[in-house]
Amino acid sequence: MTDVFRAPTPPKVRSVASRYQPSYFLTQPTIRVWVLAVGLLIFYFVLSPSSINFGSLNLLTENALPLAWVAAGQMAVVTAAQIDLSVGSVMSLSTAIAATQMGSSGVDVIGTILVIVLIGAALGAVNGFFVAYRGMSAFIVTIATWSIIDGLALLVLPSAGGSVPNGFASVINTVSPVSFGAIALVVSLLLWAWVRTTAGFMRLRAVGSSAEKAHWAGVAERRTTLMAFAFSGFAAACAGLVLAGITQSGDPNIGTSYILNGLATAVIGGVSLFGGSGSFAGVVGGAMVLTVVNDVVFALGLNPYLEPAIVGGILAVAVLTTGLGSQGVIIQGVES
Amino acid sequence: MVDPVRSDALEMKGISKHFGGQLAVNGVDLVVQPGEVHGLIGQNGAGKSTVVNIFAGRLKPNEGEVRFADRVLVSPGHVEKHLETLVAVVHQEGSVLPALTIGENLVLGDDRPAPARVSRKALRRRVGEAYEALGLPVPDPSALCSRLPPADRKILEIVRAFSSGARFVLLDEPSASLDPRMTDWLIGAMHEAARERSLGIIFVSHRLREVQRGTDRVTILRDGKVVWDGACDEISPADMVGHIAGKEIAARVDAASQQQKGRRGVTSDGTPVLKLTGFTCGTARDISLKVDKGEIVGVAGVEGQGQRDLFYSLAGTRRYQGLVELQGRQVRLRSRRAAIQTGIMFLPDDRARQGVIAPMTVADNMMVASIGTLRSAPGWRSRTRERKFVVDESQRFSIKMASPRSRMNELSGGNQQKVLLARSLSKEGRLVVLFEPTQGVDVGVKADIYAQLSDLAARGLGVLIYSSDEDELSLVCDRVLVLGKGRIVAEFTGDGISRDAIVEAMVGYSDVENQLGLEPTPETAST
Numbered sequence: 022m023t024d025v026f027r028a029p030t031p032p033k034v035r036s037v038a039s040r041y042q043p044s045y046f047l048t049q050p051t052i053r054v055w056v057l058a059v060g061l062l063i064f065y066f067v068l069s070p071s072s073i074n075f076g077s078l079n080l081l082t083e084n085a086l087p088l089a090w091v092a093a094g095q096m097a098v099v100t101a102a103q104i105d106l107s108v109g110s111v112m113s114l115s116t117a118i119a120a121t122q123m124g125s126s127g128v129d130v131i132g133t134i135l136v137i138v139l140i141g142a143a144l145g146a147v148n149g150f151f152v153a154y155r156g157m158s159a160f161i162v163t164i165a166t167w168s169i170i171d172g173l174a175l176l177v178l179p180s181a182g183g184s185v186p187n188g189f190a191s192v193i194n195t196v197s198p199v200s201f202g203a204i205a206l207v208v209s210l211l212l213w214a215w216v217r218t219t220a221g222f223m224r225l226r227a228v229g230s231s232a233e234k235a236h237w238a239g240v241a242e243r244r245t246t247l248m249a250f251a252f253s254g255f256a257a258a259c260a261g262l263v264l265a266g267i268t269q270s271g272d273p274n275i276g277t278s279y280i281l282n283g284l285a286t287a288v289i290g291g292v293s294l295f296g297g298s299g300s301f302a303g304v305v306g307g308a309m310v311l312t313v314v315n316d317v318v319f320a321l322g323l324n325p326y327l328e329p330a331i332v333g334g335i336l337a338v339a340v341l342t343t344g345l346g347s348q349g350v351i352i353q354g355v356e357s
Numbered sequence: 358m359v360d361p362v363r364s365d366a367l368e369m370k371g372i373s374k375h376f377g378g379q380l381a382v383n384g385v386d387l388v389v390q391p392g393e394v395h396g397l398i399g400q401n402g403a404g405k406s407t408v409v410n411i412f413a414g415r416l417k418p419n420e421g422e423v424r425f426a427d428r429v430l431v432s433p434g435h436v437e438k439h440l441e442t443l444v445a446v447v448h449q450e451g452s453v454l455p456a457l458t459i460g461e462n463l464v465l466g467d468d469r470p471a472p473a474r475v476s477r478k479a480l481r482r483r484v485g486e487a488y489e490a491l492g493l494p495v496p497d498p499s500a501l502c503s504r505l506p507p508a509d510r511k512i513l514e515i516v517r518a519f520s521s522g523a524r525f526v527l528l529d530e531p532s533a534s535l536d537p538r539m540t541d542w543l544i545g546a547m548h549e550a551a552r553e554r555s556l557g558i559i560f561v562s563h564r565l566r567e568v569q570r571g572t573d574r575v576t577i578l579r580d581g582k583v584v585w586d587g588a589c590d591e592i593s594p595a596d597m598v599g600h601i602a603g604k605e606i607a608a609r610v611d612a613a614s615q616q617q618k619g620r621r622g623v624t625s626d627g628t629p630v631l632k633l634t635g636f637t638c639g640t641a642r643d644i645s646l647k648v649d650k651g652e653i654v655g656v657a658g659v660e661g662q663g664q665r666d667l668f669y670s671l672a673g674t675r676r677y678q679g680l681v682e683l684q685g686r687q688v689r690l691r692s693r694r695a696a697i698q699t700g701i702m703f704l705p706d707d708r709a710r711q712g713v714i715a716p717m718t719v720a721d722n723m724m725v726a727s728i729g730t731l732r733s734a735p736g737w738r739s740r741t742r743e744r745k746f747v748v749d750e751s752q753r754f755s756i757k758m759a760s761p762r763s764r765m766n767e768l769s770g771g772n773q774q775k776v777l778l779a780r781s782l783s784k785e786g787r788l789v790v791l792f793e794p795t796q797g798v799d800v801g802v803k804a805d806i807y808a809q810l811s812d813l814a815a816r817g818l819g820v821l822i823y824s825s826d827e828d829e830l831s832l833v834c835d836r837v838l839v840l841g842k843g844r845i846v847a848e849f850t851g852d853g854i855s856r857d858a859i860v861e862a863m864v865g866y867s868d869v870e871n872q873l874g875l876e877p878t879p880e881t882a883s884t
Contacts, residue, residue, distance in 0.1 A: 230456035239466040297456025
């Protein structure tokens with residue numbers, strides 16, 4: 022019988038076929054989140070027809086920018102199947118340094134910006150070091166650094182105040198003809214178009230999908246994780262700089278609300294909390310959704326104390342009906 | 358008979374490895390010659406995977422070394438860097454990253470340092486070359502691996518190993534998730550790679566038939582030692598079983614198969630335990646079947662013919678249309694809970710994901726389904742009842758473990774499977790539904806499981822079993838149904854059941870064939 026089977030079999034075999042390819046329209050989280058964002062925007066314009074102009078769009082991008090950037094960092098970390106709770110404190114520290122240390126000359130401004138983003142990246146790298154090389158839980162490590170960095174921010178600037186140079190503020194606050202926020206978002210999206218094709222991002226997804234398998238496939242999984250955290254710190258520092266520019270001052274507590282909002286933005290934008298997948302294009306959509314929801318509630322003209330509840334409600338309904346934020350875990354039928 | 362060791366062979370010398378106090382591998386010598394397919398067989402826990410992992414440099418041995426061309430690759434204190442460029446491995450548990458696409462998985466390990474940019478074009482070319490070289494149709498390189506069925510993931514891993522440029526390829530149970538036709542392909546591909554490209558290949562399998570067909574040399578391990586090593590032609594299947602299992606278990610396997618044969622033809626009249634009428638779910642179309650009391654009914658089919666839809670519907674986890682009757686009473690299987698309450702006991706196939714709760718103890722894993730019946734009063738657990746339950750079930754299924762408090766992942770695959778079977782069968786029920794109950798377990802454990810099945814049937818339960826091992830179906834079942842494109846295309850009873858008949862009815866239903874426009878060959882098309 023051996024002879025029969027020793028001959029190589031001709032290629033009449035089953036294989037992977039295109040039917041397993043994800044269908045990209047609407048099931049793709051990026052497209053769905055943008056459909057939701059545009060839908061909410063139209064709803065907002067219906068409520069408040071006077072806002073239908075270029076200026077309000079510019080304002081929208083300006084407000085969405087810090088959220089999108091901080092969420093970009095969170096996306097990198099979550100794609101590696103980790104979490105970074107210290108981003109808010111890094112933002113606070115950045116505004117504090119900007120509001121106290123930034124000189125008015127051009128060289129001073131650029132120098133201070135560089136120092137701030139380097140500090141952010143370094144703080145992120147510290148998180149990454151403990152998580153990747155010391156095997157500590159990202160949750161615990163970043164809660165600890167959150168507290169420590171908050172303390173540093175208070176040392177630099179004990180209470181909200183200080184000021185940033187006018188030149189810096191006026192660049193950040195440019196709204197016409199095109200806002201700084203819009204330009205920055207477009208530039209970062211273009212950057213993303215490149216980043217997503219890099220081997221580095223592929224390795225990041227591999228690590229988030231399964232660090233052990235990635236390790237055996239030859240990926241430097243610890244360095245990759247550390248880099249994700251460093252990027253998260255860098256992105257948070259950038260977002261902090263934008264906030265300092267918008268408010269023209271510093272605030273050692275301003276970042277707190279961005280911790281969970283940044284995470285929510287990433288999740289709504291289609292980043293899987295289990296790691297392994299995420300798109301910055303979706304994250305920007307998520308930031309738009311969160312920003313427009315606030316405008317919608319404002320336009321409804323309700324009791325301001327009700328605002329957070331309404332924002333939460335609209336968000337919950339929007340996310341549930343579009344299936345966004347679904348993490349693909351449904352107990353019935355997990356087997357498929 | 359033993360060829361002299363060539364200077365370019367991969368050689369393992371005096372390897373020993375222990376985990377904790379347990380010796381997994383004990384003084385193993387093994388030579389992989391280029392141009393040769395080398396079968397490695399043995400029971401679960403015999404040390405096959407440990408040997409593979411040491412070859413691959415994933416584990417450091419406690420003694421001995423792995424050499425290649427006068428270089429020491431692996432020794433107790435050293436693992437050669439970039440060993441994977443010489444030795445590629447297809448691991449049993451799978452190493453495909455689900456969040457990545459086919460193309461990305463294929464290039465992930467290569468060209469260290471990897472190129473800065475992963476272009477679509479390069480991926481397409483790479484995937485095309487790799488699949489074509491092995492005579493496979495080329496898949497879409499941007500298909501996400503999380504959506505691939507297990508067989509296609511395994512094929513991807515095999516393709517990756519063969520196209521990596523490594524001179525030695527180690528395949529640890531690659532055929533467990535492949536259907537007969539793909540197994541034939543794999544055997545052909547291994548043979549060709551060995552002959553034409555002079556690769557040295559290690560092939561680990563539990564299916565002796567494949568080892569007989571596909572390998573040039575065979576090494577048999579038992580309890581961490583080499584008990585037989587020689588050319589494949591020089592050993593009979595019966596001797597293989599003898600060496601693998603030891604005389605005592607070989608006798609038990611024999612007894613179990615005698616017992617099965619003795620049961621043949623046992624039928625009972627009266628209401629069937631299970632009756633399906635016009636059952637439709639997913640791929641499964643308009644299936645009508647019944648399982649009588651005391652009957653073992655087998656289902657066969659190449660992957661994707663609706664068997665999963667059928668079995669998982671009976672488990673209560675898929676929506677279906679049609680009539681399901683259990684002992685004459687119509688039931689709706691809306692949920693897992695509903696299925697359990699109607700008396701269907703189910704064993705899923707994906708041990709790692711749907712079975713084993715790894716961080717919990719063996720005892721907890723065994724009791725988790727029936728913990729409610731082991732209480733002394735609502736809300737109070739009863740130590741005595743639990744202990745009795747665990748002791749009884751461990752004996753009944755002859756589960757080997759250090760202690761019931763061992764963690765589940767310390768057990769070998771076969772023993773894990775017995776624990777899961779004990780869990781599934783611990784509730785009272787009327788119908789046992791098993792999906793691939795013996796995947797990746799050795800002959801000894803298989804014999805134990807078969808013995809349990811005939812015991813269940815003798816107690817008057819109905820048994821419905823899907824298996825990708827046709828030998829198993831022909832050994833165990835009173836009746837075998839073959840699924841093709843979601844319908845029952847053949848039925849065999851009693852002496853009409855044979856492996857060849859089942860396989861003949863099965864092949865020709867790979868749906869990809871239709872997509873590719875390939876016709877089934879004439880001799881397989883007739884059923």
